[in-house]
Amino acid sequence: MLIGELADLAGTTVRAIRHYHAEGLLPEPIRDSLGYRRYGMADLTRLVRIRQLRDAGLPVDRIPAALSGDLTAHLDAFDAELAEQERAIALQRKRIAELRGSTVELPERVVGLYDHLAANGVRADLIELDRQAWQLVATTAPGLLAEFDRMLAAPQAREQWLDLALQLQDGTGDPAELAGRLTALLPKFPEADDLPPAVRKLIATFLDPFNQVQHEVTTRVTGVDLP
Structure with a gap:
């Protein structure tokens, strides 16, 4: 049969057959007196069989070995690779789904506190830094954020936060006294010794823009030594 007839019977194209010849997958046949x-x-x-293997996704460079050796063994090995890829893809999709659901919306009282601070002279960059800190806490320890929200319901809590924030912002006041007031306004955080080194480094990096009083107050409250 001629190449066009072969292509029709195999359900492929003449171009594909010529490609298989070039790749060494299909041996060159004999030619007739006219050169066909x-x-x-x-x-x-x-x-x-070549077309079936390609449809199954087997790479071209692995087809010769599959055709000349133990086809079942080659297919089993390829199937195992696909199964591993499926597991990896399933894990990726799981993480994507988790990320879709991980958008953190701070409680209304917490958002209201930030609005109150902004309206009364607390710098926007410090408010944003604190907001990011609580969003990070919410992804790792949501119970702490819930407790902080509950504590904000106390009478005068917003005014106490405002007074404290302004003193910390200005770098005024006694660090020991400010640390005591801040501790009273926050949920109880894990002891510094219980924090992984990476978390300690994160705290130090996160608070890098703070002034000396803020550094000292934070060190007293968290127990994490800052540079």
Whole structure:
């Protein structure tokens, strides 16, 4: 049969057959007196198998070994690779789903506190830094954020936070006294010794823009030594 007939019977194209010849997947057949390739049943059988392997996703460079060796063993190995890829993809999709649901919306009282601080002279960058800190806490220890929200319901809590924030912002006041007031306004955080080194480093990096009083107050409250 001619190349066009072979392509029709195998459900492929003449171009694909020529490509398989070039890649060494399909041996060149004998040619007739006019120079046309003449294919037989063995060529058709091999071509169908090549197309099936390609449809299954087997890379071209692995097809010769699969056809000349233990086909089942090659297919089992490839199937195991696909199964591992499926597990990796499933894990990626799980993480994507988790990220979709991880958008942190701070409680209304916390948002109201930030609005109150902004309206009364607390710098926007410090408010944003604190907001980011609580969003980070919410993803790792949501109970602390819930407790902070509950504590903000106490009478005068917003005014106490405002007075404290302004003193910390200005770098005025006694650090020990300010630390005591801040501790009273916050939920109980884990002891510094219980914090992983990475978290300690994160705290130090996060508070890098703060002034000396803020550094000292934070050190007293968290127990984390800042540079």
